[in-house]
Amino acid sequence: MAILEHIPDLEKCVAKIDDLLRPDGVAYLQGCPLWAGSHGHHVWVLKEEGDYDSELTPEIENRTNGPLFSFVEKDKNPIPHWAHLVLTPDSLTEFLTKENVSESHARRIINFVYNVDGTMIGCCSNFKSASEIIKTFQTKFIVDAERIPSAHPNEYFTAARKKYSYWDLQTHGLMLWLKPKSYMLERVREPDPKVSVIVPFYKVEDYLGECIESIIRQDYKNIEIILVDDASPDGSRGIAQRFAAKDSRIRVLTHEKNEGLGPARNTGVHHATGFYVFFLDSDDLLHSSQAIGKLVSAAQSHSNCPVVVGGCVRLMANGKIQPVDHIDDRGGLNKSGGVVHGVEAFLAGVRLPNAYYLPPRAWGALIERTFYENLMLDFPSGEHEDLVHTPFLYFLADNVLYVKDIVVTYRYRDCSISNARWTPEMVRRYGDLWRNFKSIALRRGLENYLGDCAFKFIYHLIWRMRNNSFDDDSRTEVLNLVGNMFQDVENVTYKHEFYRSMNSVRKFVGGTFRRDKYYEWLTKSLPEDLVLDYYRNHSVLGRLSFGQWLRWF
Known part of the structure; x- marks a missing residue:
């Protein structure tokens, strides 16, 4: 099945596949682009034969003159990546008219993108993000997902983060393999x-x-x-x-x-x-x-x-x-x-x-x-x-x-x-473990826990190294690895684990923020709200007044 993004009732689809699939069978589904991806709006408007200003139609079968607006062709895509997630129908209409799209064409594009009149559900997205699709199928199946990445982030990507996760926005398409959970009961x-x-x-x-x-x-x-x-x-x-x-x-x-x-x-x-x-x-x-x-x-x-x-x-x-x-x-x-x-x-x-x-x-x-x-x-x-x-x-x-x-x-x-002395090679292999963990978590729809898991991995690494001892050269490898792992953090749920891991990194690095690369990682690699949360609630900076805190920097 290759229409994940067009299924209006995912729950009904899940039930039907579960009913048809053999207990030891495997189902494959794919979909692209998904609604929360860079151009999940699916704009595809074709011009009918005849006058250029004639009515536009979403019927894909009518390809006589090719698409007038198309999400798959860069020069014919009138909507910036992720803008459909941030702008309202009215504000997107205003944006399009400023980009010299005629008012009548803009209205038809808006209807196509947001299904304003309820007639476009067969052509536009079902408005589901990757995580929503995966979690729906996980109710009945063991799901293995491969993600197709989206475009490079822009200002609309940043704005859309208020509603969608980083990984949903970065998922242009999905390939899913489903195995029934029910076979375990039979x-x-x-x-x-x-x-x-x-x-x-x-x-x-x-x-x-x-x-x-x-x-x-x-x-x-x-x-x-x-x-x-x-x-x-x-x-x-x-x-x-x-x-x-x-x-x-x-x-x-x-x-x-x-x-x-x-x-x-x-x-x-x-x-x-x-x-x-x-x-x-x-x-x-x-x-x-x-x-x-x-x-x-x-x-x-x-x-x-x-x-x-x-x-x-x-x-x-x-x-x-x-x-x-x-x-x-x-x-x-x-x-x-x-x-x-x-x-x-x-x-x-x-x-x-x-x-x-x-x-x-x-x-x-x-x-x-x-x-x-x-x-x-x-x-x-x-x-x-x-x-x-x-x-x-x-x-x-x-x-x-x-x-x-x-x-x-x-x-x-x-x-x-478990008790061996740590070497730079061991630290690099630990980094391979984390990258492997991250890959599996994304495939299994567990991306919302990656931040918490990253800090758990970091704490475990430093705890092991301090207990087992390590070569001097290993410290640099750890700093590089921790900096890279910080980049995988979008949010955390377990604040205590976050604070504990951050404190362990500070002790491991030693010195002050000004003398160490750790300061750079905090301000550049981690989300700003997490850095501020740590400073205010669980570091020495949290005991400073706001004016003192500003002077610190």
Whole structure:
């Protein structure tokens, strides 16, 4: 379907596609230009045969003399980009007449753009922005959207920001792929479903054996154990092969070169045959022999939840056990366990302070394999890969069950990836993670949360670096990355997270505003209203009088 912008009743269209599409089917739709894009007004006025001043008609079939006014031809488009969103019919008429468009032509253009008399709905836009279209289809479908960018911003773009988001104004057209959500409710449940436990390993010869033993000891026996050797240079592979020789449920897969934890997990999924997949890191343990069985039981009793997340505890180097989720979930509405839905699940996965709690990690969750493979949501390469994976997994699952049962013992190690000293290369890879996150968020209609997520990423980066230590050259890389991420911020909802992240950046940079590039980023990269809000409410400047504040600059 290629007429997204012309569908007058999107809700009715959604219901019809949902009725016609097979449970395992995919629908493709596209539309361009959209109403909130640079020239979503769709002006296309043709001159009839004969006198130049004859009546204008919107009938596209009448192409005898070509279009007199056309949104697709720059020299025939009488309306500046985004002006149709800012001007009223009267003010646009006045503008057109000043541009030497005849009064009769101007009236017909206005009728075409705004459907003044109600007769033009078949030709002009349905007045829906990209986000409105995506959210309407998300009521019934898992939506993957690719956006066609608009023109370069002008003064009308700036004025239109009062009503439309930056991303809606920057979306000229959309391509949508739809998969029914209903198929998740129609899956056949196996009475004893197989679970594929996927364990990537690299340089963990001191821990891998204990990890594998914790899986073998499970009371739930219908499992396969997929060990992925990510080109480990130590004795880890030999350990894996010895276990595989004794247990037919174990397979060892091999990477020719080291690709990282994320790609190793992807390899495991591609070879999995279970109804469920379960990721476990090679230096961690299943907490008890009932761990997998408890998750399967919970999943079977919540058939509408394709993702079930269990709890964990932390094993310290001195052998002591520390609680994790039992501390982090305090105050959550589902702190005793429960289902979290859609956007709330996404926000919980990003660790933004909403009403619910979900553990934001890649391992420790039971995931329906077919559902997961259909998402095509592979882990990225690089450190902290869960930041770009888990929130979107939760969002696309729509229903995520959190159970309080402890299923994983997470081993804290000073030499683990999470605790490694930061280098400039690691910072650059973190920047790649953010760009990947932003791309997926835009495809999934989550652009309104990008500002909050950007500050969450920034805070996480600086917190990690201050805890783990970093090379001196890494500081410059961080400043460049933070400056670029500021440019992706249009607004924020969670002001506390915004203030906290800004304070962490100030401490990381050091010095005063006048001596550091940070001042330039604040005034040029961030929206002015956010800068003023921070100065007035949560910085040292907020304690100054207005006159003192002006003299500061």
